[in-house]
Every structure is written in C-alpha cells, then in structure tokens.
Amino acid sequence: MAADAVAARTRLPLPAAIALGIGAAIMLAPLLWTLALSFKSNAALVGNSGAALSPPWTLENYGAIMGNGQTLRWLLNSLIVSAGTTLGVLILTSLAGYGFARLEFRGRRLLFLFVLMGLAIPGQAVILSQHQLFAWANLHNSYPGLILPGLTTSFGVFFMTQYMRAIPRELDEAALLDGASHWRIFTRIILPLTVPAQSTLAVFTFLGSWNDYWWPLISATRSDMYTLTVGLAAAQMNYAQTSGLGFLMAQAVFASLPIFIVYLIFQKQIIAAMAGTALK
C-alpha cells in the first residue's frame, strides 16, 4: 500500500503508456479473435480465417456443442474432477494443518519436514511411476484415478499450517479446559477462522485441476472419461487445418467460459491471493 501512494504521485510517461497499450492489445487480440471465429460458420472459414472479423455471425457452432453429448460429458467430468480435487485438498490439508500447527505429538517436526520434502519433487519425476501404480490398482479411466494425484499438495499443508499457527492460542486453550475434544475445537473454532485461507487454496486448486493436462491425458484413455482439456486436445489433433475451425473455437470458448466467469467475479481476490501466497 505504501509504495502505491508513492507511485501514484508520478504520472506514467507517454512512451510507457503507449507501450502498455500495445501490450494490452497483444494480450487481448488472440482472445477476441477466438471469440470472433467461434461465431462464424465453418463454411465461411474454409481457407479464409480472416473473414472472422466481418459479419455474418451465427450461433450454429454453439448449437452444435449443445447437440454434442461428448462435449457436455467432458464438461461434467472436468467439474467432478476439479470439485473432487478441491474438496479433497481442503479436507486433507486443514486436518493436517491443525495437527501440525496446534497439537504436540512425537515426530511432529520430522513429519512436517517430510511433507515439505514434497515441494522439491516435480510432477514429471513421478508421473510414469504413478501411471504404473494406478494401472496395477486398476484406477485408470475412473474419477478416483483422476483425482488422487492432485491431493498430494505439500504446499497446501504448508500453507494451512502457517495460517493456523497464526491463530492465538488462548482461543482453544479455554475450550480445552472446558473439556472440548480436539475434533470439536477444530470444527467449531479453528475451521471458521480459516475461511480466507480455504478460499485462496480452493481457487488455486480448482484452477490447477481444471487446466491440468498431462495426467488426465495418460490416465483417461476412454473418450467418455476425458476432461475438457484432454477432449479438446484430441479434437484439436483430429481436425485438419481449417475445416471445423469455427466449431473448435466455439468449444475453446465454451471450455474456458466457467473459468473466465470465476476469474471476472473474483479477479481482485485471485490477484491478491496469488501475489500474497507466493511470497510467503
């Protein structure tokens, strides 16, 4: 906030303002172009995607999506997987956070260190083994198979532990003296106080899960178990250059719409949360 006040006093020099404008146009033009293409009939686009910016426009591509059970099925899969992952992460990390932050038990420090070790393991290092393991457990092409790898978030545990550590001790000590159980303290006192942290973690997790590509690509091999990301990638590879371009772009807009609406509504919070947590 402090730097804001200082910066606001000086006005942006004209060359910088022009550069910013050009940059913003470069950011927006691809999105607007995609939107324009999605409202053009496929016939009009064959060999001439430049036609996108002039009428006639049509809703036929969106109509085709509604008549296409597959795309709707992928949307449902994405919703189930992302919501399941988010819910699972919130439950597991807040339980673990309470244990690590507010309870004393043997091996606590060592176990916490053990969890932090996970921060250094990139997904790429374990994905082939996970694939073998899940094949052995017969979990591919199933919702648990798509959700489970997303639940092992060391960052989430670290984040919740830090947050719960900052809650004053007096709050639960009084309840403990009154004979309340840890479960009761956790659900009645601590959890309600962590709503801001929960929502931040939820946004991160949902976005990450919704946009995940490699794991669903190799785990969901049946097209009825594809997520939107994978289904769209498959459609993208199947289409020759421009035939069906309008339909493909309509699918892209359709697939990004839920995320974009969430982004537009929560933009302020998302930006603040991303910036805040990454620097902790």
Added chain:
Amino acid sequence: MSGLRSVRRDPGLAFVGPFLLIYCAVLILPTLHGMWLSLHIVDIWGDGRFAGLANYGRLLADPVFGQSLINTFVVTLMVVPILTAIALALALALNRASRGAAVLRGIFFSSAVLSVTIVTLIWRFILAPDAGLLGEAAQALGAEPLPFLSSPSLALWALAITTIWWSIGLPMLLFLAGLQQVPADLYEAAALDRASRWRTFASITVPSLKRTTILVVMLQTAAQLQLFGQAQLLTAGGPSGASRTVVLFMNEVAFGRWELGYAQAAAEVLFAIILVVTLTQYWLTGRAGEGDGGR
C-alpha cells in the same frame, strides 16, 4: 494394533494421518519406485529386468535425448529473461491505485487462467503462415509471413512466444507484491534528498526486489524445464525434432514405445536438474535475506 492405540493417545497423528497416507502412497512411493524403475528395462507392463545404469548410459549416447535436452535449455533461456523483464516493467508501470491500472493488471493476468490446450489452439491458428492472424497482418503490411511452425529455426520461438503470452501474469503479480513490500520511508527519504527518479530506482527499488527477482527467475526456470503441452500441441516436437523438449521425449518413449524404464531415466535426469535449480534458489534467497535482514 499398537498403531491404533498410539493414534488414540496422540490426536495429532489422527489429524495428519489421512494426508500422510495419501502423500506416501501417491507421491513418496512413486518417487522411490521411479528411481528403481529407471534401473530396469521394462516392456509394456510388469517390473522388467534389472539393468543397472544401462538406461542412463543409453541416454548419454542418444542423440534424440541430447537434442531434446538442448531444446529445453534453449527455450528456457529464451523465455525466462524476456518474461522476467516484461513482468518487472509491467509491475513498475501498473503499481498504482488508479482504476485504469487495475483493469490492465486484470488483462495481463487473464491468459493465465486458460489451459494449455486452449492457449495452443489459439496460437496455432495465429502463427499458421497461410491463414493465421499474424500471416494476415504481415500480408496487409506487404511482408512475407514467417513460417513459425514449419521452420526448424523458428519452432522454438513459436513455443517461447506462446509461453510468454500465456504465463506473463504470475511473475507480474509477484513483482507487484514485491513492490508493495518496499518500505515507504525509503522513498520519502530519497525524495527529501532530491534523488532523481533513476537514482531512486537504482538504489532503492532494484535492491529491494532482489529476493522477488530470484524467486521469479527460479520458479520460471523450473516451470520451463518441464515444458510439455505447448511442444506437443503446437508443433508436435517438429519439424524433425527441432522443438522436442525433455518431457515430450519422456512422453513419446513411455507412451509411444512403452519403454518405461528408459523414459523414467530421462525423468530422473530432469528431476536432478530441477533439484539443483530449487536448491540454488534456497541458497540465493537465504543469502539475499542476510543483506536486508530477512522478512
């Protein structure tokens, strides 16, 4: 059943237990199993046979892996400095309370919420030389469109441009958050001393952003070393392997040829490289923290 008894006596274990169970089963076990797997020659399913370091020896001699490693380094070197510079410039320009700045922050972050599938879908049709947006623009200006996706020397730039457009949001936010942490009294003191804008920037802003810069560079380096979706969906690694990254190599070897042990050896090499990057970051931020008294 002494385990259960100790859980009952130690509620702490009951709370951290569920996470630890999944963590061990889905992350730690595969990590160890992966190291073991990289020492085996595996055909399709099963454990295959123990082969010692044979997979690593084969990687060393495999020109395809060598090229994918070089491609990965090159694309990282293209993306990270440009991304860091643009993100810093954006943060400096947009670190103000005006409504316009807030809208622009939103615009520059908006592409980050898209999935790699959507991003490459959009950019494949922008970069396509004949009917793409860029081609149309070039022709309107009377220039020849650049064959980004079909020229070996430009394919990595296609990946880099797409990646920069996609991922500019987060580093910009990190720099903005870093700027918010600079104590205002430093700027006030500089103003009292009638320090020039450039002087203030060089001796207050730049040193204050040291930790953030290290964080951004290391996070982005680790991310670009794992580049996969863009290479697969935008250029399919081509032409003739010019844009094949290490992870794309892993994917092809594992799920195209089902040589899981060999692909896992490549994964371990990447793991080691990323580990070095991560440890360097801890070491550097630890040292950067000494200078400004930490936070």
